[in-house]
Amino acid sequence: MALIVQKFGGSSVADAESIKRVAARIVETRKAGNEVVVAVSAMGDTTDELIDLAHEVAPIPAPRELDILMSAGERISMSLLAMAINSMGLDARSFTGMQAGMITDSRHGAARIVDVTPGRIRDALDEGAIAIVAGFQGVSEDAADVTTLGRGGSDTTAVALAAALDASVCEIYTDVDGIYTSDPRVVPLAKKIDVISSEEMLELAAAGAKVLHIRAVEFARRHGVDLHVRSSFSNNTGTLVVNETADQTHARIQREMQENGTVEEPIISGVATDLSEAKITVVGVPDTLGKAAAIFDVVAKQGANVDMIVQNVSAASTGLTDISFTLPKADGQRILQSLSASQAEIGFQGLQYDDQIGKLALVGAGMRTNTGVSATLFRALAEAGINIGMISTSEIRISVVTRADVLGEAARVVHNAFGLDGTDAAVVYAGTGR
Ligand code: ADP
Ligand code: ASP
Ligand code: MG
Numbered sequence: 333m334a335l336i337v338q339k340f341g342g343s344s345v346a347d348a349e350s351i352k353r354v355a356a357r358i359v360e361t362r363k364a365g366n367e368v369v370v371a372v373s374a375m376g377d378t379t380d381e382l383i384d385l386a387h388e389v390a391p392i393p394a395p396r397e398l399d400i401l402m403s404a405g406e407r408i409s410m411s412l413l414a415m416a417i418n419s420m421g422l423d424a425r426s427f428t429g430m431q432a433g434m435i436t437d438s439r440h441g442a443a444r445i446v447d448v449t450p451g452r453i454r455d456a457l458d459e460g461a462i463a464i465v466a467g468f469q470g471v472s473e474d475a476a477d478v479t480t481l482g483r484g485g486s487d488t489t490a491v492a493l494a495a496a497l498d499a500s501v502c503e504i505y506t507d508v509d510g511i512y513t514s515d516p517r518v519v520p521l522a523k524k525i526d527v528i529s530s531e532e533m534l535e536l537a538a539a540g541a542k543v544l545h546i547r548a549v550e551f552a553r554r555h556g557v558d559l560h561v562r563s564s565f566s567n568n569t570g571t572l573v574v575n576e577t578a579d580q581t582h583a584r585i586q587r588e589m590q591e592n593g594t595v596e597e598p599i600i601s602g603v604a605t606d607l608s609e610a611k612i613t614v615v616g617v618p619d620t621l622g623k624a625a626a627i628f629d630v631v632a633k634q635g636a637n638v639d640m641i642v643q644n645v646s647a648a649s650t651g652l653t654d655i656s657f658t659l660p661k662a663d664g665q666r667i668l669q670s671l672s673a674s675q676a677e678i679g680f681q682g683l684q685y686d687d688q689i690g691k692l693a694l695v696g697a698g699m700r701t702n703t704g705v706s707a708t709l710f711r712a713l714a715e716a717g718i719n720i721g722m723i724s725t726s727e728i729r730i731s732v733v734t735r736a737d738v739l740g741e742a743a744r745v746v747h748n749a750f751g752l753d754g755t756d757a758a759v760v761y762a763g764t765g766r
Pocket of ligand 1: 340341342343344373484505506507508510511512513514515516517540541542543544602760763765
């Protein structure tokens with residue numbers, strides 16, 4: 333008997349009809365003779381609505397309470413899904429993250445899984461039942477408080493369960509047919525990718541391609557879990573995320589080129605966009621030793637994930653410089669407050685906050701061996717009249733910051749400039765894209 337883990341995202345269980353449709357799919361997998369463990373997200377945009385509600389009662393909600401609140405979303409969907417399966421005549425039991433043995437550290441809102449002890453899940457399977465697990469949540473090792481794994485974290489629940497139960501495959505069901513060369517909601521001509529290396533997927537996820545939670549990709553890589561990302565609204569084969577070395581990726585691409593009769597190796601595999609970040613500029617920082625360290629100490633203590641950092645050349649006349657960095661909008665107010673509190677001590681002149689930025693990233697293993705990628709990128713943006721704010725690069729990624737309102741246009745022109753456009757518009761089956 334094979335053990336299959338299936339994860340269904342929020343748009344796949346948005347209403348009662350969808351829950352019944354998903355239930356039928358799970359029943360089918362069980363009836364085909366597999367053991368089935370399901371990780372489920374909250375219905376539709378429930379998590380966003382709960383967060384909005386929290387902000388209506390408190391400007392900065394207490395992280396512990398926010399986690400308990402958010403975890404309620406997955407409790408609703410897991411129990412409804414189990415009921416729907418039960419009414420189809422099969423035994424299904426739902427479990428909270430705590431009951432399923434998702435042990436995490438205590439970083440509320442971004443907890444890391446430290447151990448998985450799925451004894452109750454294994455027991456349920458042994459008794460012939462289907463186990464439905466609430467995605468996105470766990471319990472902290474020290475305080476036994478409810479934690480959440482960060483937005484999009486149900487993917488990680490699924491992968492962690494697949495690893496702990498030694499599943500043969502982990503299927504991630506969502507509202508598009510797989511992983512595309514870009515977000516189909518932003519770039520309609522994006523093409524579906526059949527196979528992608530976990531290395532490239534990690535970079536895409538880090539750059540905001542929310543089709544997979546970055547921790548899920550990391551976890552799958554570390555534990556050798558194969559992922560199949562596909563739609564719950566169709567029977568089409570999706571995208572396989574495979575764990576391979578750079579050499580193996582290269583060899584696979586050569587094989588694919590031979591099969592397709594193409595001669596040119598693709599340099600770029602995907603274009604990611606991200607509107608969830610903001611930029612903080614620390615203005616008038618004395619250009620003396622240790623000031624950057626002091627600033628980022630304050631930021632690190634608050635646990636914010638800083639991405640791009642730019643320090644301007646200091647003006648000779650004043651000896652002052654500006655330091656800008658990007659970070660998740662959700663961390664913005666907290667970081668501004670703590671930097672403000674350290675202003676006198678560090679000695680900078682002021683703070684600027686800009687939450688109308690967009691980030692665009694190009695990802696591709698082929699970038700390592702190709703020059704001219706940045707030139708093509710910058711030319712495409714310049715020809716479209718799009719100004720670039722910040723730039724950063726890694727071995728297989730180039731990221732730029734633009735104004736938020738032109739990010740979509742930027743993605744479309746860059747996608748086209750690298751020859752990634754397909755002929756037909758990609759299908760987006762459901763969801764609001766929120
Ligand atoms: P779920 O609720 O199923 O977890 P998400 O909204 O988290 O779904 O992720 C699926 C969405 O990810 C798609 O609807 C799409 O808009 C977005 N997305 C971003 N980048 C990509 C990409 N490269 N390929 C496919 N989808 C992408
Ligand atoms: N419901 C959570 C969220 O919206 C987790 C998930 O969907 O993966 O972020
Ligand atoms: Mg998701």
